[in-house]
Amino acid sequence: MNAYDSLLQRSREIAIYNSAASLLSWDQETYMPPKAGAYRAEQLSQLAGLTHRLGTAPEVGDWIKACEDSLPATADAEETALREANVREWRRDYDRATKLPGRLVEEFARTTSLSRDAWAQARRESNFAAFAPWLEKILALTREQAECWGYSTCRYDALLEGYEPGARAADLTPVFADLQKQLSPLLPALEKITGAVDPARLDGEYPVDVQRALNQQIAEAIGFDFEAGRIDTTVHPFCTEMGPRDCRLTTRYDVRDFTSSLSGTMHEAGHGLYTQGLDAAHFGTPIGTYVSLGIHESQSRLWENQVGRSRAFWAHWYPRAKEVFPSLKALPLEEFWLLVNRVKPSHIRVEADEATYNLHIILRFEIEQKLVAGDLSVNDLPAAWNARFQQIFGLSVPDDARGCLQDTHWALGLIGYFPTYTLGNLNSAQLYAAAVRHEPAMVEELAGGNYGRLLAWMREKVHRHGRRYSPTELIERATGEPTRAIYFLDYLKGKYGL
Amino acid sequence: MNAYDSLLQRSREIAIYNSAASLLSWDQETYMPPKAGAYRAEQLSQLAGLTHRLGTAPEVGDWIKACEDSLPATADAEETALREANVREWRRDYDRATKLPGRLVEEFARTTSLSRDAWAQARRESNFAAFAPWLEKILALTREQAECWGYSTCRYDALLEGYEPGARAADLTPVFADLQKQLSPLLPALEKITGAVDPARLDGEYPVDVQRALNQQIAEAIGFDFEAGRIDTTVHPFCTEMGPRDCRLTTRYDVRDFTSSLSGTMHEAGHGLYTQGLDAAHFGTPIGTYVSLGIHESQSRLWENQVGRSRAFWAHWYPRAKEVFPSLKALPLEEFWLLVNRVKPSHIRVEADEATYNLHIILRFEIEQKLVAGDLSVNDLPAAWNARFQQIFGLSVPDDARGCLQDTHWALGLIGYFPTYTLGNLNSAQLYAAAVRHEPAMVEELAGGNYGRLLAWMREKVHRHGRRYSPTELIERATGEPTRAIYFLDYLKGKYGL
Numbered sequence: 001m002n003a004y005d006s007l008l009q010r011s012r013e014i015a016i017y018n019s020a021a022s023l024l025s026w027d028q029e030t031y032m033p034p035k036a037g038a039y040r041a042e043q044l045s046q047l048a049g050l051t052h053r054l055g056t057a058p059e060v061g062d063w064i065k066a067c068e069d070s071l072p073a074t075a076d077a078e079e080t081a082l083r084e085a086n087v088r089e090w091r092r093d094y095d096r097a098t099k100l101p102g103r104l105v106e107e108f109a110r111t112t113s114l115s116r117d118a119w120a121q122a123r124r125e126s127n128f129a130a131f132a133p134w135l136e137k138i139l140a141l142t143r144e145q146a147e148c149w150g151y152s153t154c155r156y157d158a159l160l161e162g163y164e165p166g167a168r169a170a171d172l173t174p175v176f177a178d179l180q181k182q183l184s185p186l187l188p189a190l191e192k193i194t195g196a197v198d199p200a201r202l203d204g205e206y207p208v209d210v211q212r213a214l215n216q217q218i219a220e221a222i223g224f225d226f227e228a229g230r231i232d233t234t235v236h237p238f239c240t241e242m243g244p245r246d247c248r249l250t251t252r253y254d255v256r257d258f259t260s261s262l263s264g265t266m267h268e269a270g271h272g273l274y275t276q277g278l279d280a281a282h283f284g285t286p287i288g289t290y291v292s293l294g295i296h297e298s299q300s301r302l303w304e305n306q307v308g309r310s311r312a313f314w315a316h317w318y319p320r321a322k323e324v325f326p327s328l329k330a331l332p333l334e335e336f337w338l339l340v341n342r343v344k345p346s347h348i349r350v351e352a353d354e355a356t357y358n359l360h361i362i363l364r365f366e367i368e369q370k371l372v373a374g375d376l377s378v379n380d381l382p383a384a385w386n387a388r389f390q391q392i393f394g395l396s397v398p399d400d401a402r403g404c405l406q407d408t409h410w411a412l413g414l415i416g417y418f419p420t421y422t423l424g425n426l427n428s429a430q431l432y433a434a435a436v437r438h439e440p441a442m443v444e445e446l447a448g449g450n451y452g453r454l455l456a457w458m459r460e461k462v463h464r465h466g467r468r469y470s471p472t473e474l475i476e477r478a479t480g481e482p483t484r485a486i487y488f489l490d491y492l493k494g495k496y497g498l
Numbered sequence: 499m500n501a502y503d504s505l506l507q508r509s510r511e512i513a514i515y516n517s518a519a520s521l522l523s524w525d526q527e528t529y530m531p532p533k534a535g536a537y538r539a540e541q542l543s544q545l546a547g548l549t550h551r552l553g554t555a556p557e558v559g560d561w562i563k564a565c566e567d568s569l570p571a572t573a574d575a576e577e578t579a580l581r582e583a584n585v586r587e588w589r590r591d592y593d594r595a596t597k598l599p600g601r602l603v604e605e606f607a608r609t610t611s612l613s614r615d616a617w618a619q620a621r622r623e624s625n626f627a628a629f630a631p632w633l634e635k636i637l638a639l640t641r642e643q644a645e646c647w648g649y650s651t652c653r654y655d656a657l658l659e660g661y662e663p664g665a666r667a668a669d670l671t672p673v674f675a676d677l678q679k680q681l682s683p684l685l686p687a688l689e690k691i692t693g694a695v696d697p698a699r700l701d702g703e704y705p706v707d708v709q710r711a712l713n714q715q716i717a718e719a720i721g722f723d724f725e726a727g728r729i730d731t732t733v734h735p736f737c738t739e740m741g742p743r744d745c746r747l748t749t750r751y752d753v754r755d756f757t758s759s760l761s762g763t764m765h766e767a768g769h770g771l772y773t774q775g776l777d778a779a780h781f782g783t784p785i786g787t788y789v790s791l792g793i794h795e796s797q798s799r800l801w802e803n804q805v806g807r808s809r810a811f812w813a814h815w816y817p818r819a820k821e822v823f824p825s826l827k828a829l830p831l832e833e834f835w836l837l838v839n840r841v842k843p844s845h846i847r848v849e850a851d852e853a854t855y856n857l858h859i860i861l862r863f864e865i866e867q868k869l870v871a872g873d874l875s876v877n878d879l880p881a882a883w884n885a886r887f888q889q890i891f892g893l894s895v896p897d898d899a900r901g902c903l904q905d906t907h908w909a910l911g912l913i914g915y916f917p918t919y920t921l922g923n924l925n926s927a928q929l930y931a932a933a934v935r936h937e938p939a940m941v942e943e944l945a946g947g948n949y950g951r952l953l954a955w956m957r958e959k960v961h962r963h964g965r966r967y968s969p970t971e972l973i974e975r976a977t978g979e980p981t982r983a984i985y986f987l988d989y990l991k992g993k994y995g996l
Contacts, residue, residue: 035723040744
């Protein structure tokens, strides 16, 4: 076997073990009995160790080097370009992985698997002290990882690189500051416009089974393939892939408000459409893999917000919602639309409106940089969070469950992940604007509940490429320019008529 | 590390990969989206190959040999005995596994994973021709396995050994013939006694949610720990273990008859109690593993039949069932009890009563011996099945879905498995009789819905030993004699007053 084929085989072998680990993680969140947690951690740790060993074996380095020196020729220029991209990405992954000792990889997997349960309990009890030792340990392991990976200016960049290749804190900081600067002055007007309707008007009885059926119908309508995926229920919604035709979404239900679960479903289904749009023939290789979390999030936000909070969307779906939910009987469409677009500073990120959401990210981006740098101790985290929250949102934090304990990310060891959410918001608006510009016919089709043209455009411009282009290249090829905040701000202003 | 500790570590490492494979299989039956099937087969095949390589590596043979030559001494005689048993069982597994080439193991796993879907569709459509090529292939692979393993008199023994260590077709044949000889003359009387009530009296409305809740309550009452297990829904019910505190049961529901799902749940919960009674500290080693399918089945049958079809059981639970199922209002306990104990020859093994059930096994035992020996071709299977079924049951087979396509076993490559069901039936009656003889107080407790003493006896005499003793030794130690048919026949006669 030549070096390229050896890499292909190894890459697919690792993908199979990773997909088994994905199922173990998915099951842990959905169906696993509570006493099984300790052994589940051992299972995940052993699989992580195995794939680390397979991915960092010396022969892998030799194969990559051999391909870099001379890639076996193919008759097809497109095929050659794909192979070159695969080799480039294998090199990136290999260099990143070989810098970590296997011991650190296994300890990280075991710790984060156990800390997840500790976090869930701490959040239930709003007991930060119970989670603090876990966060301490995760931060120590994370700093150790960052030192292994290396960085040029700040340690945080080494983490960010794992989620958004090429992104640097020093580049994001001014973009985020600029966004905050332009966004904050808009908020009072948005709050006023959307505050005209009492949120209690939406309060009603929305049986879980009926919500589940409506969510599924809408997810199907936007193009999610339920023959190659499903939706289950978890505390923290997510989307995960465990094979080329096996994409699992999760959501959670509020029996007093069906829009929360529906928005969550649109969001995860947006991730799922990206996943299902990857080339199954390349599953397990870079070309068949999503390129970054910021691009992934651009797809979830697109379907959740640009589509799922539009007037056109609800003009089509609201009559159906009224049919199945008698609680909506006395609530006219325009008032309902204002409620699903309600802007109001609040405590919980995942329940935030699309405008103030970015302020939640800016807060976390600031704080996790300090935690990683060692400029903020874990014990001081709640106080620092609460003080900064007050400054940004003008709200005090009632308890840590609604403060620094609310997100699962740090408990899972996902530090440096948060900024990709705001990158996603900016890219979703920029991609949507480009799609409409390129194919204006889709506007009318979307109003008719026909999402095929928009999905096809995203498939063509984003999904099918996997990691062939960097996130920045992908956005430039699709929209003609790098990521800018202006499309998101214009989208918000246009929507509310400012 | 000494040889024993190396074996311990390797054994536990393999158990982790096997438990991941168990989850992949469980998910395939419960929640996996249909298009994911092909990749799932690759996942299972790769894991099977990995564990085969780990289990058959030359160093494993060296370690076993070293332990056989001189096992490191321990101060504790009990601990020494456990270690000796582990070494003995590792030797057995190693010898069995090293006789199979890795290529055959992987091909068998891939084929049976794919054939499962083919079988499910063939059964739905009662289309034997669609399944025949799969069975052909599985039989070829199975014969190849048997030849690798070796045998002294007949090829079938090499397969049987995998499910019931020490059992031989030549020993089972006269026992089964004797059982059939004594059982058949009883059937007309049993059919007459239990046929006094029209089965339509049970026909009613039993909502799935209510059935699920009652099943769960009863499974909990007999001692199944839902913190370390759960129940889901599948076409073919099963019990599987994916960790020391993670036991999954499945059942299926008939909305016109709640007793079918409840019996199935009692049966799988019986398996689950055995699983949960194994020593978690020894998980992944022979001492922490069930000893044979016949012993496993003795536990499922005990709770399904000796307990779950007794007058005492229903005297306690029938009032509760009447509360939740208004359909039962006009049906008195004694008539209901006759219906759940109805004896009547029928086509489907898993729905058969406890008396005629054994005739289904005897049929399969005969047929699979012929298939394996090559004395019956796959194409002739339906005709041979139907003819023999007519002779034994006096019934014609309306279609293959209710004939030779009904069971999932052959599609999964489980050939030589069926006789363990009847061994289980005989052992369940023999163990139950011994338990009552040793601790007569349990009779009154069982009538009061208190199952603790019976479970404790099984834990002590059967569960906790894992593979420490052979199945035959285990039964002799627990009951004072080898497996005999008399206890099962006496139990039947006593129950129906013959």
